Amino acid sequence: MAATTPKRDGWRLKQPSVIPGFGLTLGFTLAYFSLIIMIPLIALGLRSAGLGFDGFWKAASDPRVIAALKVSFVTALIAAAINVVFGTLIAWVLVRYRFPGRRIFDAVVDLPFALPTAVAGIALTAIYAPNGIVGQIFAPLGIRIAYTPIGIVIAMIFIGVPFVVRTIQPILEEVSREVEEASATLGASRFQTVTRVLLPSLTPAILTGFALAFARGVGEYGSVIFIAGNIPFKSEIAPLLIYIRLQEYNYVGATVIAAVMLLISFAMLFVINLIQAWSRKRFGYDN
Known part of the structure; x- marks a missing residue:
């Protein structure tokens, strides 16, 4: 006879759970979220608001601040766009093909996660400096990679590509080869299969x-400062300028730069999330 669950007043009795219940997990989540994320952000906002609009605008509109913000966000956007293209190709190769050394190659993709950012910055600088292995090839052509925004983009590509690969790879593994074969059977070209079936x-x-790689690039510090050259109005990034303001005991200036970066990042990520939600509804992946 199958075991039955006792009832009381027409309702099934609540069975004890091995794992913590909703109340405990929700309380822990809210406490952790508040301590780690919300309280620091609120403190940053309150400190910035205490300056007043005029004081905030004066500090935020400083030409050096604007130039540093431009370098950080433009290079992060370029690096994230490049990572989307080549990260997708890397994920495709790892999922669709079997070749000698594949597991090693797959493990190397995660190397930027474990490698200290300062070590990555020193290594990239040594390679792309004018006397480096790669830099000395371009130096006679008048192209400088290290100590320019190009070097910043390369550093951001290095630290951002794992985010794209590891995000796309599991989704690509769920796409059956039969779908591609069915598309080819129906007369679709390879380009049509990629653009209309896979993408x-x-x-x-x-x-x-893209959003993860962009967010990591905007806030990156360790791997960028060595290869950037840190020249004001040319290759100085916003996180470095925040550090410089703190070294000058200009806490107000550092707070304003951080607040502006927060606002711009939030706005851009919000737009990306809207596009992502639209794409899920557009292609039928939103429950």
Whole structure:
């Protein structure tokens, strides 16, 4: 006879759970979220608001601040866009092909996660400096990579590509080869199969990878300062300018730069999330 669950007043009795219940997990989540994320952000906002609009605008509109913000966000956007293209190709190769050394190659993709950013910056600087292995090839052509925004983009590509690969890879593994074969059977070309069959299913993951790589690039410090050259109005990034303001005991200036970066990052990520939500509804992946 099958075991029955006792009832009381027409309702099934609540069974004890091995894992913590909703109340405990929700309380822990809210406490952790508040201590780690919300309280620091609120403190930053209150400190910035205490300056008043005129004081905030004066500090935020400083030409050096604007130039540093431009360098950080433009290079992060370029690096994230490049990572989307080549990160998708890397994920495709790892999922669709079997070749000698594949597992090693797959593990190397995660190397930027574990490698200290300062070590990555020193290594990239040594390679792309005018006397480096790669830099000395371009130096006679008048092209400088290290100590320019180009070097910043390369550093951001290095630290951002794992986010794109690891976001797209599991989604790509769920796409059956039979779908591609069916598309070919129906007369679709390879280009049509990629653009009309594969890309729609990968679009939400691609946008997520782009957002993660962009966010990491904007806030990156360790791997960028060595290869950037840190020249004001040319290759100085916003995180470095915040550090400089703190070294000058200009806490107000540092707070304003951080607040502006927060606002711009939030706005851009909000737009990306809207596009991602639209793509899920557009291609039928939103429940």
